Amino acid sequence: MDPFLGEIRVVAFNFVPAGWAACNGASLPINQNQALFALLGTQYGGDGTTTFNLPNLPDAKTHAVAGKDTAAPVHNIIAVNGMFPSRP
Numbered sequence: 001m002d003p004f005l006g007e008i009r010v011v012a013f014n015f016v017p018a019g020w021a022a023c024n025g026a027s028l029p030i031n032q033n034q035a036l037f038a039l040l041g042t043q044y045g046g047d048g049t050t051t052f053n054l055p056n057l058p059d060a061k062t063h064a065v066a067g068k069d070t071a072a073p074v075h076n077i078i079a080v081n082g083m084f085p086s087r088p
Contacts (some may be wrong), residue, residue, distance in 0.1 A: 001040060002082045002083050003019075003035065003038055003062065003079040003082040003083070004015075004079060004082050004083050004084075004085045005035055005039060005048065005079055005080070005081070005082040005084050006025060006036060006039045006040060006079060006082075006085070007076060007078070007079040007082065008055070008057070008076055008077070008078050008079075009077055009079075010074050010075070010076055010088070011075055011076075011077055012073070012074050012075075012084045013075075013088075014055050014073070014075070016063070016077055017077070018080065018081075019079060019080060019081035019082065020077040020078070020079055020080060021077065021078055021080045021082075022054075022055055022058040022077060023056065023077060023078050024055055024056060024076075025044065025045065025053055025054060025055070025056030025075035026053065026054050027045070027051045027052070027053050028046075028051065028052060028053070028054065028080075029050060029051060030046075030048075030049070030050060030052055032052060032087065033080065036052075036080055037052050037082075039053075039085075040052060041066055054078055055076075055078065056065065057076040057078075059073055059074065059075050059076070060073075069075055077087075
């Protein structure tokens with residue numbers, strides 16, 4: 001199943017899969033990401049004419065993984081390709 005465009009997931013691996021981007025506040029060109037811009041607009045920054053920004057969600061560490069006091073990094077990613085969410 002394809003993700004919804006703009007869907008944010010928390011993952012425990014250290015790479016960004018194809019069709020996704022890190023939630024690191026990066027600036028994207030509107031002309032190459034028109035559908036995602038239609039959903040996000042300039043809510044996270046950008047000039048709204050040529051660029052917009054992705055959300056900036058810092059990585060975190062979880063604790064008590066499998067009952068142990070171990071730090072496991074988690075990363076936030078956003079779908080830059082996927083299904084455009086329909087409205088009821």
